Amino acid sequence: MRLVVRAAEALGAERLIPITGAHVDSCLYHGEATIDFADRLVDGGAQVAVPTTLNVGALDLLHPELWRGDPRTAERGRLLMERYRSLGCRPTYTCAPYQLPFARPSLGDQVAWAESNAIVFCNSVLGARTERYGDFTDIACAIAGRVPDAGLHRTDARRAVLLLRLASDVPDRLRASDALYPVLGIVLGRRAGSRVAVIDGLAPGLSDERLKAIGAAAASSGAVAMFHAIGSTPEAPTLEAALQGADPEETVTIDLAELRAARDELSTADGGPGTPIGTVSLGTPHASLVELQGIEVELGGARPAPGVELLVSTGRQILAGAEEVGLAQRLRALGVELLVDTCSYIAPVLRPSPLPAMTDSGKWAFYAPGNIGREVVFGSTRECIRSAIEGRVWRDAEPWGAA
Amino acid sequence: MRGRLLADGHAEARALVLSAPLSLWGGMDPATGLLVDARHPQRGAQLTGRVLVMTAVRGSSSASSVLAEAARAGRAPAAILLGEVDLILAVGAAVADELYGIRIPVIQLAPGDLAAIPDGSLVRVVGAEVAIL
Numbered sequence: 001m002r003l004v005v006r007a008a009e010a011l012g013a014e015r016l017i018p019i020t021g022a023h024v025d026s027c028l029y030h031g032e033a034t035i036d037f038a039d040r041l042v043d044g045g046a047q048v049a050v051p052t053t054l055n056v057g058a059l060d061l062l063h064p065e066l067w068r069g070d071p072r073t074a075e076r077g078r079l080l081m082e083r084y085r086s087l088g089c090r091p092t093y094t095c096a097p098y099q100l101p102f103a104r105p106s107l108g109d110q111v112a113w114a115e116s117n118a119i120v121f122c123n124s125v126l127g128a129r130t131e132r133y134g135d136f137t138d139i140a141c142a143i144a145g146r147v148p149d150a151g152l153h154r155t156d157a158r159r160a161v162l163l164l165r166l167a168s169d170v171p172d173r174l175r176a177s178d179a180l181y182p183v184l185g186i187v188l189g190r191r192a193g194s195r196v197a198v199i200d201g202l203a204p205g206l207s208d209e210r211l212k213a214i215g216a217a218a219a220s221s222g223a224v225a226m227f228h229a230i231g232s233t234p235e236a237p238t239l240e241a242a243l244q245g246a247d248p249e250e251t252v253t254i255d256l257a258e259l260r261a262a263r264d265e266l267s268t269a270d271g272g273p274g275t276p277i278g279t280v281s282l283g284t285p286h287a288s289l290v291e292l293q294g295i296e297v298e299l300g301g302a303r304p305a306p307g308v309e310l311l312v313s314t315g316r317q318i319l320a321g322a323e324e325v326g327l328a329q330r331l332r333a334l335g336v337e338l339l340v341d342t343c344s345y346i347a348p349v350l351r352p353s354p355l356p357a358m359t360d361s362g363k364w365a366f367y368a369p370g371n372i373g374r375e376v377v378f379g380s381t382r383e384c385i386r387s388a389i390e391g392r393v394w395r396d397a398e399p400w401g402a403a
Numbered sequence: 404m405r406g407r408l409l410a411d412g413h414a415e416a417r418a419l420v421l422s423a424p425l426s427l428w429g430g431m432d433p434a435t436g437l438l439v440d441a442r443h444p445q446r447g448a449q450l451t452g453r454v455l456v457m458t459a460v461r462g463s464s465s466a467s468s469v470l471a472e473a474a475r476a477g478r479a480p481a482a483i484l485l486g487e488v489d490l491i492l493a494v495g496a497a498v499a500d501e502l503y504g505i506r507i508p509v510i511q512l513a514p515g516d517l518a519a520i521p522d523g524s525l526v527r528v529v530g531a532e533v534a535i536l
Contacts, residue, residue, distance in 0.1 A: 002501075003494065003497060003498075003501075006493070006494070006497050007490055007493070007494060010409045010410075010488060010490055010493045010494075011488065011490060012488075025464050025465060026468070028465060028468070030428075030433065030465060030468040030469055030472050031433055031434070031468075031472035031475065031476065032472070032475060033468065033471040033472040033474070033475040033498070033499075033502065033503075034468050034471075034472065036475070036502050037471070037498055037502060040501075040502070114464040115464055116464050119464065131490065132464065132490065132491065133464060133490070133491075134464035134465065134466060134467040134468075134490065134491035134494060134495070135464065135465050135466075135467040135468040135491075135494075135495075136467050136468070136471070136494050136495070136497075136498045137467070137490065137491075137494045138464075189461070193424075193459050193461070194459070194460070194487060220426075220461075221461065222424070222461050223424075223459070223460050223461045223489075265442075268441060268442075366429075366442070367429040369441035369442070370429050370430065370439045370440045370441045370442075371429055
């Protein structure tokens with residue numbers, strides 16, 4: 001409770017309000033400080049006061065054989081994941097709790113969520129309300145069952161102040177392609193910083209998967225905790241609604257050149273066609289069932305080239321669903337590795353390779369070079385899967401045009 | 404200069420003015436104090452013992468843990484001066500204090516005040532008061 005009050009003071013809140021749920025990121029091991037903190041809570045007899053899901057941990061508890069790092073770190077990571085379970089949290093170990101029906105709050109619900117991509121999704125796509133909580137605060141709010149009445153918990157802070165318009169030179173075929181969304185997210189994060197933005201010019205009714213890709217990338221390149229997409233997110237049926245009737249503080253037009261530049265900057269290695277790759281990593285944030293089905297369709301029965309690792313991160317509940325319908329077995333039979341409870345840029349799971357890794361995730365491309373020391377080539381999901389099959393970068397000129 | 408106190412403490416150290424936003428998670432190795440974000444223009448800079456001047460923050464909600472772990476390992480920055488309120492860093496500092504008694508002051512300053520701090524200058528932080536020496 002002391003931490004929640006300190007948070008309230010930092011945010012300038014006058015009171016605390018009750019929450020209906022929490023999503024906790026503190027279960028990922030970052031060193032002994034994270035265990036010292038959890039021990040303090042466990043020793044004090046703390047239990048969460050509201051239904052609480054857990055974010056990814058340091059390792060895949062269901063497939064521990066995938067761990068390639070120091071065994072002691074794995075042990076400490078496992079211990080921390082167990083500690084949070086013993087505080088009464090549900091062992092979901094996923095960065096995409098919004099894919100779980102029991103963990104999907106409704107429009108207007110007050111919650112305390114951590115994990116930057118989950119925070120954006122919660123606010124933007126579900127219309128549930130969370131501030132940008134981080135490690136320690138997330139579990140403190142879950143135990144207290146309360147949050148400071150501040151920031152995005154309040155209607156006025158959810159107003160878009162930045163208007164991003166897609167320029168007319170962004171072709172319809174790009175707007176219709178999955179390739180656009182993570183790149184648009186990177187641009188959104190850079191342009192918005194921590195401000196709430198509204199995007200005008202996208203087709204209405206965007207899928208959860210496309211909105212997830214925008215939000216995860218925007219929370220990597222910026223500190224975005226909420227965005228509106230007109231006709232897709234619940235607080236933006238119209239531009240006026242997203243702006244809450246006021247004028248935007250700034251209006252920016254995003255053209256094709258800016259999107260192409262952002263796309264190219266996501267690669268740290270030469271991303272040209274024919275570049276040999278050692279790894280393809282998909283599923284950041286964790287793949288949904290729809291995305292797993294899409295991967296099978298795109299593979300079309302083909303296997304990754306010899307020596308190329310194709311790894312997909314997902315949640316253990318999504319994996320269970322995929323196993324029930326035989327999808328997981330079919331993917332594994334084609335040589336696809338399925339990782340749960342963690343992510344391939346957190347845990348040492350990728351096969352060592354001097355060649356770059358390819359990903360369709362703006363977030364993975366952003367963090368993997370610093371975290372696991374791999375050079376990255378960014379591409380659309382289709383480009384990633386075709387490249388895995390060919391063992392070298394394959395480019396799809398269709399959505400982006402010639403350049 | 405007087406700012407808004409997000410975490411209490413005092414420090415006297417050289418300023419490191421970050422030229423681009425940084426997430427401590429994925430951006431700082433808490434065991435060495437080095438800036439490891441591959442895309443950051445100041446990659447390789449030593450953050451330990453410096454007064455970090457951050458106009459904008461970005462990214463991960465794990466930055467609280469990284470800050471607390473850096474404190475435990477004796478590799479924390481001396482102070483953090485921000486252009487906007489950041490709960491995640493404020494809480495990392497609060498936990499470092501609770502667990503280890505290590506205080507890392509975190510202060511939000513007005514943009515003009517923040518911009519007036521030259522890189523490498525000696526800065527003293529006492530509570531919400533910030534002075535260039």
